[in-house]
Amino acid sequence: xxxxxxxxxxxxxxxxxxxxxxxxxxxxxxxxxxxxxxxxxxxxxxxxxxxxxxxxxxxxxxxxxxxxxxxxxxxxxxxxxxxxxxxxxxxxxxxxxxxxxxxxxxxxxxxxxxxxxxxxxxxxxxxxxxxxxxxxxxxxxxxxxxxxxxxxxxxxxxxxxxxxxxxxxxxxxxxxxxxxxxxxxxxxxxxxxxxxxxxxxxxxxxxxxxxxxxxxxxxxxxxxxxxxxxxxxxxxxxxxxxxxxxxxxxxxxxxxxxxxxxxxxxxxxxxxxxxxxxxxxxxxxxxxxxxxxxxxxxxxxxxxxxxxxxxxxxxxxxxxxxxxxxxxxxxxxxxxxxxxxxxxxxxxxxxxxxxxxxxxxxxxxxxxxxxxxxxxxxxxxxxxxxxxxxxxxxxxxxxxxxxxxxxxxxxxxxxxxxxxxxxxxxxxxxxxxxxxxxxxxxxxxxxxxxxxxxxxxxxxxxxxxxxxxxxxxxxxxxxxxxxxxxxxxxxxxxxxxxxxxxxxxxxxxxxxxxxxxxxx
Numbered sequence: 001x002x003x004x005x006x007x008x009x010x011x012x013x014x015x016x017x018x019x020x021x022x023x024x025x026x027x028x029x030x031x032x033x034x035x036x037x038x039x040x041x042x043x044x045x046x047x048x049x050x051x052x053x054x055x056x057x058x059x060x061x062x063x064x065x066x067x068x069x070x071x072x073x074x075x076x077x078x079x080x081x082x083x084x085x086x087x088x089x090x091x092x093x094x095x096x097x098x099x100x101x102x103x104x105x106x107x108x109x110x111x112x113x114x115x116x117x118x119x120x121x122x123x124x125x126x127x128x129x130x131x132x133x134x135x136x137x138x139x140x141x142x143x144x145x146x147x148x149x150x151x152x153x154x155x156x157x158x159x160x161x162x163x164x165x166x167x168x169x170x171x172x173x174x175x176x177x178x179x180x181x182x183x184x185x186x187x188x189x190x191x192x193x194x195x196x197x198x199x200x201x202x203x204x205x206x207x208x209x210x211x212x213x214x215x216x217x218x219x220x221x222x223x224x225x226x227x228x229x230x231x232x233x234x235x236x237x238x239x240x241x242x243x244x245x246x247x248x249x250x251x252x253x254x255x256x257x258x259x260x261x262x263x264x265x266x267x268x269x270x271x272x273x274x275x276x277x278x279x280x281x282x283x284x285x286x287x288x289x290x291x292x293x294x295x296x297x298x299x300x301x302x303x304x305x306x307x308x309x310x311x312x313x314x315x316x317x318x319x320x321x322x323x324x325x326x327x328x329x330x331x332x333x334x335x336x337x338x339x340x341x342x343x344x345x346x347x348x349x350x351x352x353x354x355x356x357x358x359x360x361x362x363x364x365x366x367x368x369x370x371x372x373x374x375x376x377x378x379x380x381x382x383x384x385x386x387x388x389x390x391x392x393x394x395x396x397x398x399x400x401x402x403x404x405x406x407x408x409x410x411x412x413x414x415x416x417x418x419x420x421x422x423x424x425x426x427x428x429x430x431x432x433x434x435x436x437x438x439x440x441x442x443x444x445x446x447x448x449x450x451x452x453x454x455x456x457x458x459x460x461x462x463x464x465x466x467x468x469x470x471x472x473x474x475x476x477x478x479x480x481x482x483x484x485x486x487x488x489x490x491x492x493x494x495x496x497x498x499x500x501x502x503x504x505x506x507x508x509x510x511x512x513x514x515x516x517x518x519x520x
Contacts, residue, residue, distance in 0.1 A: 015065035015078065017471030020456060020464065023079065027070065034066040037473065040409055040455070041402075054401035058473070124169040130336040132161035132187075161187035175202045179210075192217045206230040212242075220245040234261045244276065251276055277301065289313065384481045395476035399452075402474040406455040413457055422460035423510055426496070427489040428453045430469060431478040433500070445479040446487075453488065460492070466506040490514075 016023050019033040039045075041059040046052045068074045137155040167181035179198040185191055194216030202208045207229040214222035224242040231237060240255040253275030260268050265288045271281040279300020286293040292311040298304055385392075417424055431446030452474025456462055469486055470477040477484070484503040489496065490510065497514035501507050 014467060014471040015069055016465065017467040017469070018062065018065050018473070019069070020472060021069075022465050023467075025069075030066065030069055034062065034070075037062045040473075041405060046405065051401075051405060054398075055405055058398065058402055058405070125166070126169075127166040128163070128334045128336065130161075130163040130338070131159055133337060133339045134158045134160045135339050161185075176200070194219065196222070220247070235259065242275075273300070277303070279303070283307075381481045388480050392477060392480060395470075399447075399474050399476040403451045406451050406474060410451050410454045413454060417457065417460060420460070421493045423457050423462060424491040425450050425454040425457065425462075425488065426491055429487045430475060431484055432482050433485055433487065445482070447476070447478045449475055449486070460510070462490075462507070462509045464507040466504060468504050470503070 016025070019025075019030065019037065021029050021033050025033075038059065041055045041062060043052050043056040043059060046055050068078050135155075135157050137157065163183065163185045165181065165183035167179060170178045170180070172178055177200045179200060180196075181198075182193065182195040184193040194214060196212060196214035198210050198212040200208055200210040207227070209228070210226040212222070212224040212226065214224075222242060222244050224240060226238065226240045228238045229236060236259055238257045238259075240253075242253045242255075244251045244253065253273070255271065255273045258270045262268050262284070266284065266286040269281070269283045269285070271279075271283075273279045273281070277300065279298050281296060281298040281300070283294060283296035290313055292309075292313065294307065294309040296305075296307040296309075298307075414424060416422070428448070428450045429446040430449045433446065449472075452472060453462060455474065456464070456472075464472070464486075468484075469475055470484070485500055486503065486507065487498070487500040488507075488509065489498050491497070492510040496516045497510060498516055499507070499509060499511070499514040
């Protein structure tokens with residue numbers, strides 16, 4: 001009777017959502033949900049050949065979900081690693097008598113072996129290119145008596161310095177990483193370079209150590225040791241010891257940094273540096289998606305200073321960011337163009353360095369960036385829709401088939417609820433709703449889910465778990481990649497109620513707060 005389900009079908013299902021149970025559901029709850037859906041979808045209950053075939057398909061899907069979740073071992077794997085974990089190579093050698101904890105350990109071992117094979121083929125390149133631009137001639141030019149000098153009619157803008165650095169990380173094993181880096185700098189016709197090699201080993205989940213060797217034409221050979229250790233979940237310390245060999249002899253150095261996460265985006269640092277340019281430094285750094293803020297105070301030899309720095313990030317979905325003066329981050333490469341405007345505090349330079357870029361950005365953001373990002377997002381959604389079109393069509397057909405199979409059960413449920421003035425789903429819609437006037441050009445994309453929700457009503461109650469509702473029987477995703485909600489108009493004890501919840505939020509009805517105030 002049963003027909004096999006393809007791997008793609010199984011991979012696109014959320015078993016908890018399909019059975020409409022909590023992720024912490026007990027075996028009794030799983031069994032009750034399974035029996036209820038079996039009664040609804042059992043092929044023997046349907047005589048029509050088409051309905052019988054559709055029922056058989058849905059029955060097999062529900063059976064597959066229950067089979068995974070009712071077994072402690074497979075459920076442990078599914079909860080932690082999803083359906084991909086169940087398909088991982090090597091599980092056939094795992095003893096069925098093992099506990100969920102032992103299975104977790106076995107899976108992690110297999111995952112480590114696979115990861116080590118991948119590490120051999122993976123590198124992590126990073127690079128920075130900085131080009132200094134001298135634009136002081138725009139605001140601080142010669143007096144009029146020098147106008148006859150050749151070329152003085154136009155401001156001179158020059159590149160006065162450049163710095164290029166590149167590093168490559170090559171994982172050797174799951175704990176060892178080799179790092180090769182180099183840099184090249186030039187300023188006003190003078191320059192130099194250096195090359196460094198480091199070997200890092202992760203000693204535990206809380207720390208790592210790193211040996212560094214370096215050489216360059218501006219400085220002699222360098223030997224260093226760096227240690228990192230997590231003291232608490234919110235606090236860590238790093239220590240860096242170095243020996244710099246030069247014509248003046250060996251110069252030792254020691255740097256220790258104690259850091260604490262003050263909140264999700266803010267870190268406080270205490271730094272002590274001895275040897276080359278000894279100093280004590282304290283700073284607070286806040287880094288979010290939209291800005292980078294730093295406050296620092298340093299007391300040292302030869303430099304003591306106080307610093308306040310704010311950097312606003314202008315970013316798009318393609319991970320290209322424009323910062324500060326001119327700073328572009330693209331993938332793992334950073335391009336930085338500091339522009340030197342003036343050697344003095346001139347009002348015109350201050351204006352062009354602060355107000356000017358802000359006005360230009362706001363205009364560009366409104367007229368160019370925002371429409372471009374909206375168009376890019378729409379293109380990505382269109383590609384996603386095209387790539388999932390066949391799957392969504394299949395889900396839609398399955399949902400429509402499920403609704404047809406529910407009709408008789410829903411009729412009986414409504415009769416029972418009406419007899420006791422219970423819970424009747426008047427209308428229910430699922431998908432993308434547009435309530436914001438600024439989004440009035442966007443199209444509403446919703447499906448009618450009145451029948452599937454009524455089918456889930458039991459004893460005048462409807463309970464939906466905290467998961468995407470696209471996996472519920474009779475549902476499908478009408479707008480892939482977009483925010484969805486569920487709107488329900490229902491009647492309880494003869495009174496109309498209404499509620500609207502986000503896609504992944506739990507729902508429990510009836511509730512007094514959902515009641516529609518007819519007096520208003």
